[in-house]
Amino acid sequence: MVPARSGKRASGSGSPAGDAPAIYRLSVADRSVSGEGGGMQDRCRQTHITPGPQQDDGDDAPVTRAPRLLATRRQLRGLVDFSPDAADQLDADRILTRIVRAAADLIQARYGALIVIDAAGAVERFIHVGIDQRSAAAIADPPEPGTLFRAVVDSGRTIRLNQMSDDPRSAGFPPHHPAMEGFLGVPVRSHGEVCGVLVLSNRRTGVFTLEDEELIESMAATAGITIHNARAAEEARRQQRLNRALSDVSAVLLTPQREDILDVMAERVTHVVACDLVTIVVHVDADRLRIDAARGPLSAAYEHGVLPAASSVAAHAIAGGRVVSGSLTDEDTHASLAGDQDAAGPTVAVPLVAAGHAIGALCVTRVASGSDFSPSEIDAISDFVAQAGLATSLAWAREDRQHLDIIEERNRIARDLHDNVIQRLFATGMSLQAFAATDPAHAEELEQHVAEIDAAITDIRSGIFSLRTRRVKRKDRPVRRRALDVITELTPALPSAPTITFVGPVDPVVTGKLADDVIAVIREALANVAHHAQASTCAVTVAVSEREVIVSVQDDGDGIAESLGDPGGTENLAERAALHGGTFTLDQRTERGTTARWSVPRTVLSDEGPPPKGRRRSDGGTRHELPRGTSSE
Numbered sequence: 127m128v129p130a131r132s133g134k135r136a137s138g139s140g141s142p143a144g145d146a147p148a149i150y151r152l153s154v155a156d157r158s159v160s161g162e163g164g165g166m167q168d169r170c171r172q173t174h175i176t177p178g179p180q181q182d183d184g185d186d187a188p189v190t191r192a193p194r195l196l197a198t199r200r201q202l203r204g205l206v207d208f209s210p211d212a213a214d215q216l217d218a219d220r221i222l223t224r225i226v227r228a229a230a231d232l233i234q235a236r237y238g239a240l241i242v243i244d245a246a247g248a249v250e251r252f253i254h255v256g257i258d259q260r261s262a263a264a265i266a267d268p269p270e271p272g273t274l275f276r277a278v279v280d281s282g283r284t285i286r287l288n289q290m291s292d293d294p295r296s297a298g299f300p301p302h303h304p305a306m307e308g309f310l311g312v313p314v315r316s317h318g319e320v321c322g323v324l325v326l327s328n329r330r331t332g333v334f335t336l337e338d339e340e341l342i343e344s345m346a347a348t349a350g351i352t353i354h355n356a357r358a359a360e361e362a363r364r365q366q367r368l369n370r371a372l373s374d375v376s377a378v379l380l381t382p383q384r385e386d387i388l389d390v391m392a393e394r395v396t397h398v399v400a401c402d403l404v405t406i407v408v409h410v411d412a413d414r415l416r417i418d419a420a421r422g423p424l425s426a427a428y429e430h431g432v433l434p435a436a437s438s439v440a441a442h443a444i445a446g447g448r449v450v451s452g453s454l455t456d457e458d459t460h461a462s463l464a465g466d467q468d469a470a471g472p473t474v475a476v477p478l479v480a481a482g483h484a485i486g487a488l489c490v491t492r493v494a495s496g497s498d499f500s501p502s503e504i505d506a507i508s509d510f511v512a513q514a515g516l517a518t519s520l521a522w523a524r525e526d527r528q529h530l531d532i533i534e535e536r537n538r539i540a541r542d543l544h545d546n547v548i549q550r551l552f553a554t555g556m557s558l559q560a561f562a563a564t565d566p567a568h569a570e571e572l573e574q575h576v577a578e579i580d581a582a583i584t585d586i587r588s589g590i591f592s593l594r595t596r597r598v599k600r601k602d603r604p605v606r607r608r609a610l611d612v613i614t615e616l617t618p619a620l621p622s623a624p625t626i627t628f629v630g631p632v633d634p635v636v637t638g639k640l641a642d643d644v645i646a647v648i649r650e651a652l653a654n655v656a657h658h659a660q661a662s663t664c665a666v667t668v669a670v671s672e673r674e675v676i677v678s679v680q681d682d683g684d685g686i687a688e689s690l691g692d693p694g695g696t697e698n699l700a701e702r703a704a705l706h707g708g709t710f711t712l713d714q715r716t717e718r719g720t721t722a723r724w725s726v727p728r729t730v731l732s733d734e735g736p737p738p739k740g741r742r743r744s745d746g747g748t749r750h751e752l753p754r755g756t757s758s759e
Contacts, residue, residue, distance in 0.1 A: 218356030219253070222349060226324070227255045229345040233338040235326035237304060240314070241275055242322040242353055245501045251322075257304060278311040278323045284343065285311045288333045310334045312346040316354040324349055357502075364506050367398050375514050387521075388419040391478075391488065391514050396421055398510055399503045401490045403428060403470060406478065407440040408486035415440055424470060424491070440487035443475035447484060449508055450475045451499070472498045476511040480518040540590040548583055555579040604633040605641040609668060612649050619656040622663055630670030635728065643702045644668065644677055647724045650699055651679035654722075660684050661719060674708070674725050682719040699724055 222240055230238035235256075242251035274295045278285050287309040290296040296306070306327040314322035324346045326334070371394035378390045392404040403424040410416045413435050420429040435441045439452035452473050471494035478486045488511050490499070499507075555576045562572035588610070603611075606628055617623045636644055648666055655664050661683030669676045699722070700710040708726030715721055 218352055218359075219251070221352045221356075222251065222253050223255070225345055225349045225352065226253055229324060229342055230255055230326055232341055232345070233310075233326060233334065234330040235310070235334075236328035236330060237306065237326070239325045240322060240349060241325070242314070243279065243320075246498075247279075248498060248500075250500070274309060274311055275323050275325065278313050278325075279320050282313050282315075282320050284313065284339055285309065286334050286339055290327070304328075308334050310339060310342060312339070312342045314346045314349045314353065316350045316357070321350065321353055361502060364398065364502070368506055368510055371395065371398050371510060372513050372517070376517050386419070387518060388486075389421075391511075392419040392421040395488065395490060395507065395510060398506055399490060399499070400492075402493050402496065403489075403491040405440075405489045405491070406486055407433065407438070407444075407475075407489060409435065409444070411435075418486070422491075424493070439473055439475040440489050443477045443487040443489075444484045447477050447479075449477075449504060451504075470494060471496055474499050474504055474507055476508050478511055479515045481522055482519075543586050543590055548586055551579050551583050551586075555583075605636040605644055605668070606632055608641070608645050609648055609666070612645060612652070613666065616649070616652045616656065620652070620664060621661065624652065624664040624666055626666040626668070628668050632668055632670050635670045636668070636675060640675065640706060640726070643706070644675070647677045647699055647702060648679070651677075651722045651724075654696075655679065655681045655683065658683075670728065672728070674728050677724040679722045680715065680719060682715075682717075 222242075226238040226240045229235070237254070237256040239254040240251070241249060242253075244250045274285060274287075274290070274293065277295050287293055290306050290309045293309075296309070308327060308329050310326045312324045313320045314324055324342060326338075326342060329338075374394050375387070375390055378387060388406045392406050395401070395404045401422060403420065403422040405417045405421075405425075405428055406419040407415045408418050410432065415433040415435050415438060417428055417431045417433070420431075433440065439450050442452075443450040452475070470491050473489055473491040475487045475489045477484045478488050488507070490507055492499070558572045558576050558579070562569040562576075565572070609626060609628075613624055613626050648668075652664065652666070655661050661681035664679065664681045667676070667678040667680075669678070696710070696712060703710040703724055703726055706726035708724070710722070710724045713721045713723065
């Protein structure tokens, strides 16, 4: 920088004539700075030197002003050298630390700090220089909101004090904080909004000046650009993680043999935002919620936990259909969960909507010492849940269409079997019986063939029943279908395939807990026959009359002494009957074998539903016989 020549020294000064050095004055001009990625236009200030009016203070005036001129030039050189370098960096924390340190060096401040706040006003970053590590560890927390820092944020204006103690807003600094005298606080803006405060204190020489203030405002503009770019970069990375997580969920939904989608959702959320626990909560009944999926370091204490529906954060999210923030440390919220409840802290619960219904809530939690979720993090979680719910809805709709196609095809096959195959076999059997009546010599052989045809018809009817039973969750299947599954499962352990007969309205009556017990009785009784009875045949009957439900298992084995098998098994059968007010007996058959009879009164059933729509046989019963290896699918 070359000073302007502005005339000769005044006469009579006693100095030789010639050009006198110019006097420089610090001035500020506005310029626009564009940040990366957002098109942000922040108003920052470009500091430069302009020659001031000529003053004649004597022969020593240039000498006394020289140190100030050199200091100003040093400050400007530092500002010019710093700004391009800072703009090229991508590590936000490192850039911001350099900004604070450079600002302190430029105006000879002993301490410097940058407090970055989020959209909710919470401290997002706290960067300081000039304080040794021991003192910084003792301070731990940033200043409280009621201090000068908050005053700068609220007013959006620079505050410059020669002595902080003269201002009542100087209270609120944490314990062990160094004594502060002079104060210079400058707002940092991003996208026109105040996003932080750049603070300098305790000037090494003198007090903070207007020139210092203007320089630090330029540094604050650079800090604002850095913060904006850092947030934009983090948002881009979060969006990438969100897209990958949604892609994973969609891929799982498209896989024929897929894992539980709720587990997948919970797992992928841990990659979208930093958290310590992700749970997906569903309704059990009007008073309780159940955690169906849990992922994260704290998941062991919460998996399969039960929550009160009235007070939990998840319940409020489901009922209100909106995002709810809270804490898992509330005593009335998660008191029924096992584990260390104090370990959990800030929580965000988002309703999980699929097919237009809130099927549960996805909750994201951090440890008690963790920071609250920022608005951008909450938005990312909400976007993930909304899009995952939409993907689930589409997958369910596709499954329903596929199931309908399968059901239609099965019904077509069942009609063909019933209308064509069975009728032809039935006609063949009648023809053989008629022929046997005219040929006594071959009557016995013909009757055996007729019996084989009857058995084939029975097998086909069993297949028709299986084809017409829609594939649903195992617990929701009709009890007849579940019983056929048990028969198929245990047939390899038996000498021959057992027959099973259903009498009466079995499916509409035997539901809920009673259905579970009926299936358990069939399984236990057949297991005893397989392991202890030495039987060659076995028959199962499930009958529903006006008064009771009966499960009977007959075999042609060695009798009661051998058929008892494990005493604990028969005791379990008796206990299951007693729970329903019924009985269990084990009787010796007249010729050979044993009959196990399990019966409960029908009048005690509380979960009996209406009979299903459709035709019913006049005798209310159907006999099914599954050959070895036959599948009930």
